[in-house]
Amino acid sequence: xxxxxxxxxxxxxxxxxxxxxxxxxxxxxxxxxxxxxxxxxxxxxxxxxxxxxxxxxxxxxxxxxxxxxxxxxxxxxxxxxxxxxxxxxxxxxxxxxxxxxxxxxxxxxxxxxxxxxxxxxxxxxxxxxxxxxxxxxxxxxxxxxxxxxxxxxxxxxxxxxxxxxxxxxxxxxxxxxxxxxxxxxxxxxxxxxxxxxxxxxxxxxxxxxxxxxxxxxxxxxxxxxxxxxxxxxxxxxxxxxxxxxxxxxxxxxxxxxxxxxxxxxxxxxxxxxxxxxxxxxxxxxxxxxxxxxxxxxxxxxxxxxxxxxxxxxxxxxxxxxxxxxxxxxxxxxxxxxxxxxxxxxxxxxxxxxxxxxxxxxxxxxxxxxxxxxxxxxxxxxxxxxxxxxxxxxxxxxxxxxxxxxxxxxxxxxxxxxxxxxxxxxxxxxxxxxxxxxxxxxxxxxxxxxxxxxxxxxx
Amino acid sequence: xxxxxxxxxxxxxxxxxxxxxxxxxxxxxxxxxxxxxxxxxxxxxxxxxxxxxxxxxxxxxxxxxxxxxxxxxxxxxxxxxxxxxxxxxxxxxxxxxxxxxxxxxxxxxxxxxxxxxxxxxxxxxxxxxxxxxxxxxxxxxxxxxxxxxxxxxxxxxxxxxxxxxxxxxxxxxxxxxxxxxxxxxxxxxxxxxxxxxxxxxxxxxxxxxxxxxxxxxxxxxxxxxxxxxxxxxxxxxxxxxxxxxxxxxxxx
Numbered sequence: 001x002x003x004x005x006x007x008x009x010x011x012x013x014x015x016x017x018x019x020x021x022x023x024x025x026x027x028x029x030x031x032x033x034x035x036x037x038x039x040x041x042x043x044x045x046x047x048x049x050x051x052x053x054x055x056x057x058x059x060x061x062x063x064x065x066x067x068x069x070x071x072x073x074x075x076x077x078x079x080x081x082x083x084x085x086x087x088x089x090x091x092x093x094x095x096x097x098x099x100x101x102x103x104x105x106x107x108x109x110x111x112x113x114x115x116x117x118x119x120x121x122x123x124x125x126x127x128x129x130x131x132x133x134x135x136x137x138x139x140x141x142x143x144x145x146x147x148x149x150x151x152x153x154x155x156x157x158x159x160x161x162x163x164x165x166x167x168x169x170x171x172x173x174x175x176x177x178x179x180x181x182x183x184x185x186x187x188x189x190x191x192x193x194x195x196x197x198x199x200x201x202x203x204x205x206x207x208x209x210x211x212x213x214x215x216x217x218x219x220x221x222x223x224x225x226x227x228x229x230x231x232x233x234x235x236x237x238x239x240x241x242x243x244x245x246x247x248x249x250x251x252x253x254x255x256x257x258x259x260x261x262x263x264x265x266x267x268x269x270x271x272x273x274x275x276x277x278x279x280x281x282x283x284x285x286x287x288x289x290x291x292x293x294x295x296x297x298x299x300x301x302x303x304x305x306x307x308x309x310x311x312x313x314x315x316x317x318x319x320x321x322x323x324x325x326x327x328x329x330x331x332x333x334x335x336x337x338x339x340x341x342x343x344x345x346x347x348x349x350x351x352x353x354x355x356x357x358x359x360x361x362x363x364x365x366x367x368x369x370x371x372x373x374x375x376x377x378x379x380x381x382x383x384x385x386x387x388x389x390x391x392x393x394x395x396x397x398x399x400x401x402x403x404x405x406x407x408x409x410x411x412x413x414x415x416x417x418x419x420x421x422x423x424x425x426x427x428x429x430x431x432x433x434x435x436x437x438x439x440x441x442x443x444x445x446x447x448x449x450x451x452x453x454x455x456x457x458x
Numbered sequence: 459x460x461x462x463x464x465x466x467x468x469x470x471x472x473x474x475x476x477x478x479x480x481x482x483x484x485x486x487x488x489x490x491x492x493x494x495x496x497x498x499x500x501x502x503x504x505x506x507x508x509x510x511x512x513x514x515x516x517x518x519x520x521x522x523x524x525x526x527x528x529x530x531x532x533x534x535x536x537x538x539x540x541x542x543x544x545x546x547x548x549x550x551x552x553x554x555x556x557x558x559x560x561x562x563x564x565x566x567x568x569x570x571x572x573x574x575x576x577x578x579x580x581x582x583x584x585x586x587x588x589x590x591x592x593x594x595x596x597x598x599x600x601x602x603x604x605x606x607x608x609x610x611x612x613x614x615x616x617x618x619x620x621x622x623x624x625x626x627x628x629x630x631x632x633x634x635x636x637x638x639x640x641x642x643x644x645x646x647x648x649x650x651x652x653x654x655x656x657x658x659x660x661x662x663x664x665x666x667x668x669x670x671x672x673x674x675x676x677x678x679x680x681x682x683x684x685x686x687x688x689x690x691x692x693x694x695x696x697x698x699x700x701x702x703x704x705x706x707x708x709x710x
Contacts, residue, residue: 088508112513
């Protein structure tokens, strides 16, 4: 009978003894793998020292669990869910510096910032990630070529280690922990709060342009022409071969400079002509989707004024779109290949994918710029990055992933841990040779299923 | 009854670090309200106060206090209304679930639950009601619980303390509504706070932000009783009307 009382301060947190009772399955966004763990919610910064002492079988701070593979999982261990740490601490409207607890989501930050005329300096394809998670995965966005990674805009943060010590980390203070924690996969300690530099905007709207391209060379031409445009990203049809091979839609936009409403409009959020791909996702099969998406854009060029929500977060409209892949889940495969081999590598991998018949709804192609990340283990580097979604078919998917990972390695590239559930230890250690240096900054209590998998010899 | 920036509402929040209170205060803060927050834990209270200031509250003052200390209530409350320079809303959100199993064996545990959930609010509301009656204005918004609508074996100590509180509020409303003072009884069902996201089984709980929105709206519209989410009203209607000879056999 569900008549439990409302939450009160006393209910916010169970006593340390009770936390270790019971297991709860915890799914990552890819729904694969799916491990049981003790799920311990953190609601106050002061909860952590009490919790971390005396925890066995490892601890991992997690946020919204929007990473795809196992970086946000810890089989049989303790997951500290940080989403209760979602308070703002300070905001300076002169400088745009926002200080907040690390469990706040980017959606919550936008709700606060946009009406005040500010925006995230870097935004991923979903706003349902936490500030701490964005730092731990050093996420990138459509403006990587001009803004670099998220970590570059994080001026300072506090890290608590499991021994209870607190470290203020910035470029000048504990700079080694600052570098290790940005892109550090949540393994260097719990980030309690962070300070982020927001950027001013005068409108919710994006001056958008969508352009069809046919093949990688046209994509690269468009990329060169759009160097001064803040946001660029491409959807690419990875199911087609022959004359349609590597066709796609190049999408670019800037924050509109025409001063306008900053409050959310209650009416349809989509202001102009072309629907977010998210709508189609639920209804069409892969190749139908891909063909439809390509031709959705009837003209070679479409110019529109679009609200920032569908521009940045087309899939957030379809809550739990990951479920369309069924219970087995999905895997993303995201590589970056440096310029030297970027073109040939991308063509080779797209051919391999098309040949496999395991097509992806969401193939996203983007160029990383040369703005360096402060993070020691950060994924982006200058070159081409491609992200592919695959539904999991055990006998076919994993051999393909292994082939693709090996090809990535041959072309001098690397894979994105936040999107991975398949790379081998040898592959990871080749992609990230600095991992042993990084391991020195890992909190001895903190680990993840990903880390156990890719560093079994550590 | 929304306020303008030039005339922000003056709101006293007792138990300000509870999940529901915090979510409610965020809405008021974004409207520019003046807030006086009371809670037991100084560190948590400071975190909540900083959040509300950042979100746009025009004034935030705090006091660390154990509300079981009823002797201190008059001093605390008069300090609060002085600090706020008046009072438009008093929001009582403190309370404990307590340990039902222990309370079944130990009267002191039972008495503690009753004291915190019933005696302390009665003390606070006595002062607040008389203050508001004097000025012929104000809203007293109090979090009770659907658990007070009928005693169940799983938490009847908590439930009975909330039942007493709900009955007290009925009577108080009957007395002071005609004096221009509104009394709102808030009866929440189980509420999911942000800390439970990612955990299975909590999907059915109510979203704390939606609960907070309903509370703000009910206060603005001067409602008497709020079941939140609203589905609890018919559910509790049925539960109240199950004949006792069946009810006593149920495992609730």
